[in-house]
């Protein structure tokens with residue numbers, strides 16, 4: 306089992322947790338509340354952000370020539386983090402022996418904690434050790450500060466790593482729409498990231514999506530971003546992954562393993578386009594149930610609306626942040642798409 310503790314006094318700060326991949330929706334801001342979003346991680350798990358995160362921030366204009374690319378950014382950002390790498394994400398219920406210190410809580414949040422800087426201290430020694438986030442539209446989270454916390458014990462923890470076949474059996478995916486009639490925010494994040502990878506892989510060629518469920522997610526946004534006047538060679542987008550028959554396609558939407566982060570392998574020349582497991586699993590195996598056992602057909606107007614009334618929109622902020630880290634964004638046609646979203650640096654009305 307893995308347990309984290311205070312680097313200063315060695316106090317235990319978490320329950321036993323198992324490592325999982327950092328989900329693309331880890332830092333999501335979705336809507337404006339009221340209230341926060343569900344935690345990005347399941348209880349009993351943790352994820353590590355390998356990149357610098359949080360304050361201090363550096364303004365894009367202050368970077369030296371070539372510095373941004375050396376840091377893995379290929380298109381301009383408002384600012385980039387110069388904070389510590391290796392911050393550890395947990396579900397808030399898995400944290401122990403810490404307390405929110407009111408003196409460390411900033412005043413920029415809406416109704417909760419927005420977590421620009423550490424606001425939780427180790428109750429044993431008083432050192433700031435973590436950032437608690439629960440503000441409107443943000444994911445409930447605790448981020449352990451890698452400068453003041455460390456691994457106390459290391460091991461597999463309560464959730465053993467599943468192989469692909471077990472994942473198909475045990476982790477059934479998440480539908481696009483929620484019971485309350487809205488779109489699932491995880492889906493907005495997963496689709497945004499996949500869309501950025503798909504556009505980067507495409508080289509600007511027009512894309513055909515034969516699977517109607519996949520097309521329903523990606524087609525409207527692709528049409529708005531790329532238009533339909535493209536005269537390049539048509540490329541086909543298919544699903545590939547565990548339990549699916551091999552199909553011919555130029556681009557394959559493949560699952561990302563939710564625990565290891567491993568990508569389902571595809572053989573060249575097929576280009577892989579990663580998609581979060583919970584979204585991929587739903588697209589790959591869910592089929593809309595057909596009504597059975599009725600002798601009288603139900604008229605369409607008598608059926609409840611199955612999907613939310615407003616259109617599905619991938620998360621613009623996540624789309625841009627993923628795209629900015631792909632070297633292909635330097636191609637002029639893709640940079641033009643990126644720049645459509647960038648001026649609205651806080652709202653990202655790109656779609």
Ligand SMILES: [Zn+2]
Nearest residue numbers: 338415416441
């Ligand atoms: Zn609020």
Ligand SMILES: [Zn+2]
Nearest residue numbers: 311314427430
């Ligand atoms: Zn301590």
